[in-house]
Amino acid sequence: MNLKRFWTMLKARNREFFRDRSAFGWNFLFPFLIVAGFGVIFGGQSYTEYKIGIYPHPNSPVQIDQVKMPEAFRNMRLLEFIGFASEAEGLEKLKHHKIDFLLKTGEPPYEYYVSDESPKGYVLEHMFKASLVPPEIQLPAQKKEIKANAIRYIDWLFPGILAMNMMFSALWGVGYVVVRYRKNGVLKRLKVTPLTAFEYLSAQALSRIFLLMFTLTVVWTGCDLIFAFTVSGSYLNLFLVFFLGSLSLTALGLVLAARGTSEEFTTGILNFISWPMMFLSEVWFSLEGAPQWVKSAAQIFPLTHLLQAARKIMHDGAGLADISLELMVLTLMTLAFLTIGASLFSWNK
Amino acid sequence: MTALLEIRNLVKRYQDVVAVDDISFAIEPGICFGLLGPNGAGKTTTIEVIEDVIRPTAGEIFYKGRPRSGSFKDEVGIQFQSTSLLSLLTVRETLETFQNLYQKKTAIDDLVQLCHLAEFQNQYNDKISGGQRQRFLLALALINRPELLILDEPSTGLDPQARRNLWDLIQQIKKEGKTIILTTHYMEEAQYLCDEIAIMDGGKIIARGSPAGLIRNHSPEMTVILPKAHLKLEVDKLSLPVREADGRIELKTNDVNACLNTLMTHGIDLSDLVIRSPNLETVFLNLTGRKLRE
Numbered sequence: 270m271n272l273k274r275f276w277t278m279l280k281a282r283n284r285e286f287f288r289d290r291s292a293f294g295w296n297f298l299f300p301f302l303i304v305a306g307f308g309v310i311f312g313g314q315s316y317t318e319y320k321i322g323i324y325p326h327p328n329s330p331v332q333i334d335q336v337k338m339p340e341a342f343r344n345m346r347l348l349e350f351i352g353f354a355s356e357a358e359g360l361e362k363l364k365h366h367k368i369d370f371l372l373k374t375g376e377p378p379y380e381y382y383v384s385d386e387s388p389k390g391y392v393l394e395h396m397f398k399a400s401l402v403p404p405e406i407q408l409p410a411q412k413k414e415i416k417a418n419a420i421r422y423i424d425w426l427f428p429g430i431l432a433m434n435m436m437f438s439a440l441w442g443v444g445y446v447v448v449r450y451r452k453n454g455v456l457k458r459l460k461v462t463p464l465t466a467f468e469y470l471s472a473q474a475l476s477r478i479f480l481l482m483f484t485l486t487v488v489w490t491g492c493d494l495i496f497a498f499t500v501s502g503s504y505l506n507l508f509l510v511f512f513l514g515s516l517s518l519t520a521l522g523l524v525l526a527a528r529g530t531s532e533e534f535t536t537g538i539l540n541f542i543s544w545p546m547m548f549l550s551e552v553w554f555s556l557e558g559a560p561q562w563v564k565s566a567a568q569i570f571p572l573t574h575l576l577q578a579a580r581k582i583m584h585d586g587a588g589l590a591d592i593s594l595e596l597m598v599l600t601l602m603t604l605a606f607l608t609i610g611a612s613l614f615s616w617n618k
Numbered sequence: 619m620t621a622l623l624e625i626r627n628l629v630k631r632y633q634d635v636v637a638v639d640d641i642s643f644a645i646e647p648g649i650c651f652g653l654l655g656p657n658g659a660g661k662t663t664t665i666e667v668i669e670d671v672i673r674p675t676a677g678e679i680f681y682k683g684r685p686r687s688g689s690f691k692d693e694v695g696i697q698f699q700s701t702s703l704l705s706l707l708t709v710r711e712t713l714e715t716f717q718n719l720y721q722k723k724t725a726i727d728d729l730v731q732l733c734h735l736a737e738f739q740n741q742y743n744d745k746i747s748g749g750q751r752q753r754f755l756l757a758l759a760l761i762n763r764p765e766l767l768i769l770d771e772p773s774t775g776l777d778p779q780a781r782r783n784l785w786d787l788i789q790q791i792k793k794e795g796k797t798i799i800l801t802t803h804y805m806e807e808a809q810y811l812c813d814e815i816a817i818m819d820g821g822k823i824i825a826r827g828s829p830a831g832l833i834r835n836h837s838p839e840m841t842v843i844l845p846k847a848h849l850k851l852e853v854d855k856l857s858l859p860v861r862e863a864d865g866r867i868e869l870k871t872n873d874v875n876a877c878l879n880t881l882m883t884h885g886i887d888l889s890d891l892v893i894r895s896p897n898l899e900t901v902f903l904n905l906t907g908r909k910l911r912e
Contacts, residue, residue: 277718281704281711288706453702461669462719463691617671 270471274464278472286442286480296480300434300488307430308423308496318347319393322359322368326352337374341400369393420584424498428579429552431488435481435511436518436546436572440539442477443522448535451617460616470614473526474519481515482508501586507579510592513599514575520606521571527613546570551577574598620683622647622766622797623668628677630663637663639821640677645814647765650788650798652812654805654898656908660821661801662699665770668799669696681766692721695764697755699771699801703743709754710739713761720762733757733787749780756787767791767798773807785810805898817902824905829898837896837904839870842877848887856880 287293323336331350333343342348351368353359359371363382369389371382381397383390450456459469492498500507525542529535549556549563550572556564567573578595581587589596621644630638638660645651653661667674670686681690703712710726717723730736733753738746746754752772759767769788773781781804788811792798802808808815809829817825817832825832846865858880861868871877874893881888903909 274719277715281707281715284711285704285706450702454698454700455702455704457671458698458701458703459719460671461691461694461696462716463688463721464719 270465270468271463275468275472278464278469279476282473282476283479286476296434296438296484297487297491300430300484301491303430304423304427304488304492305495307426319370319389320349320351320368321393322351322353322362322371323374324353324356324359324371326354326374328352328354337376338372339379339397339400342397345396345400370397372397420499423496424583425580426553427492427496427498428583429550429576431485431511432514432550432572432575432579433547433552434488435485435515435575436543438481438484439477439515439518440522440525440543442480443473443519444525444539445532445535447473447523447526448529449532451615452530452532456616466614466616467611470523470526470611474516474523477519477522478512478515481519482512485511485515498583500583502582502588506587506589506592507582509589510575510578510582510596510599513596513603514571514579517571517575517599517603517606520603520610523610524606524613527610528615528618530618546572549573550575571599571602574602621645621680622682623799624680624683625664625668626678626680628664628667628679629675630660630667630672631675636821638667638674641816641818641821641823643816643823643826645797645799647797648795649813650792650800650811652808652815653799653801653818654803654808654812654815654902655801655818656803656902659803659818661803661818662770663821664818665768665799665801669694669768692762693765695759695762695767697759697767697769697772699774701755703758705744707743708740709735709743709746712743712754713757716758716761722763724761724763729757729760732760732790734783749776749783752776752780752784753787756784756791760791765797767796769798769800771801771803773802773804781807805902809898815898817898817905819902819906825901832898832901833896837900839872839896840874840877841894841896842869842871842874842881843867843892843894844881844886844888845890848890856884 323331323338326336329352331352333350336343336350351362353362353371356371356373359368360382362368363371363384366384366387369383369387370393373380379397379401381394383394385391447456521542525535525538545566547553549567550570551567552572556567574595578587578592578599581592581595585591624644626642628638628641629636641660641664643651653664655661663672666672667677668679670690679686681687681693704715707715710730713726713729717726730739733756735750735754735757738750738754743754756769756772759769772788773784776784785807788798788800792811798811800808800811812829814828815826815832816823825836827835843866846862846867849867856869858869858871858877861870869877878888881891899909
């Protein structure tokens with residue numbers, strides 16, 4: 270390994286990234302916009318989960334306290350009421366899942382429509398029926414509050430957004446860029462110099478890792494100023510986890526970059542890998558309750574282990590010993606990807 | 619003298635297509651060696667095997683009398699027929715980047731001066747004109763003070779003025795004693811720049827020698843051309859080989875004086891007469907029955 274050649278390629282790649290203003294800006298803006306968007310949606314009081322159509326009602330905003338319906342149902346949280354002039358109009362929306370439940374306003378006996386195909390409709394039907402039961406004949410149940418600090422949804426989501434951004438940046442920034450360079454002949458030009466494949470790939474990988482960590486730091490700091498995230502564990506450990514995660518994701522990018530001259534095909538492969546990884550790694554939702562095979566499949570993705578470790582540190586105050594399994598898996602994945610990528614790499618095929 | 623580069627029985631086959639078919643040649647140090655041939659003749663494939671971009675199907679390549687070693691890449695400068703470079707770097711930064719990849723280096727300012735890059739050295743490397751780009755790529759090929767310079771169709775796509783400027787530049791580099799391999803399908807370029815030429819067609823070398831030697835051996839006749847209207851007699855009375863084309867009469871001859879004497883004896887008006895010397899184009903035509911750029 271010739272350090273001067275390595276450093277030269279590292280510098281050239283970094284210059285390219287920082288000078289591509291639009292891509293550079295988007296790398297910071299994209300995660301920030303998503304976090305900010307979700308912060309607004311889930312942080313405010315206006316968030317609603319269920320949409321209930323009511324008829325007959327004039328086509329004007331619903332003044333819910335002036336509509337005749339069960340008092341308990343009216344006062345439930347997370348409900349949004351939408352008025353329809355006629356039953357047919359409401360049914361049309363229900364049929365197309367634009368609303369989850371359709372209720373005729375007025376006195377008992379109440380009339381409602383619900384689609385058997387709609388999971389939300391099922392829940393709403395039971396909520397509606399429960400609201401009809403007088404409090405005095407309800408079976409007693411005692412509510413207990415979580416004593417520990419509650420984890421806000423935005424706190425749960427934030428590491429996922431950052432890790433997802435890291436994944437896309439690593440896979441596309443290495444995999445796609447190297448394939449493009451192979452296609453347009455840049456790699457061929459470099460091949461006839463004394464530069465070795467190891468020096469070139471190491472420079473690409475390290476450049477991307479540096480950029481990922483730089484982006485992570487800037488976006489984290491910016492978002493933290495607005496949302497004041499709670500990190501129960503050590504920031505240093507969290508940084509280490511993200512560093513190891515970026516290493517394994519970049520190494521996976523090198524595997525994708527190893528062969529091929531078709532940008533279209535590479536785009537397809539990148540999508541084929543990144544979309545399941547995004548959905549199964551619990552970036553957006555938990556896999557709790559999902560079939561075992563889905564949970565097992567999720568374990569093949571580095572993003573899963575990165576997120577598990579990051580959330581354990583952030584929310585549970587885990588130390589390095591608590592996340593040793595995730596660290597080990599990420600390290601092994603990195604080594605495996607590097608080995609595969611290096612052995613498959615071709616300058617011009 | 620030991621050849622700087624020697625190719626022995628080189629074959630490159632792509633499935634059913636034989637791109638290079640068992641060719642051998644040696645290049646002495648300090649000369650400009652031209653591979654001349656039409657598109658698809660196998661010139662670029664030959665060059666890319668020498669450059670180690672692609673592997674040969676069979677054959678051997680010797681540099682300084684030995685199989686190419688790790689130092690080969692340090693001692694060779696290459697200009698590809700078409701190539702992209704690292705994005706968002708200026709011309710000067712690209713030169714600096716490539717300079718750092720080699721042990722031996724040419725000073726950037728010397729290259730800027732030699733290849734006339736000063737006016738656009740601070741522009742991005744993909745924002746320059748065709749002529750500027752070829753001069754820049756030539757500078758890039760010279761960045762490591764190479765002993766062997768390989769130029770693959772360096773003037774393709776250039777206008778006549780830019781081509782002429784590039785030729786002057788290559789002549790200047792030749793004077794420094796560098797060994798050059800040049801591929802081209804422009805016979806004027808080969809004739810102007812090369813000391814020795816191998817003419818390729820269909821993956822084979824069909825003729826080899828100096829430009830003058832090739833012309834002497836394969837196309838020795840001069841062509842005398844005059845308008846048909848000036849010929850007042852039957853052409854077969856001239857007792858010269860005559861060809862009629864586009865209202866002109868073409869006479870092939872090894873002895874121009876005797877030919878002109880014959881024409882004057884028959885009282886033919888020579889005022890619009892043209893005498894054309896043979897060139898590499900006619901050599902290729904005589905060897906293959908086709909024009910170089912057909």
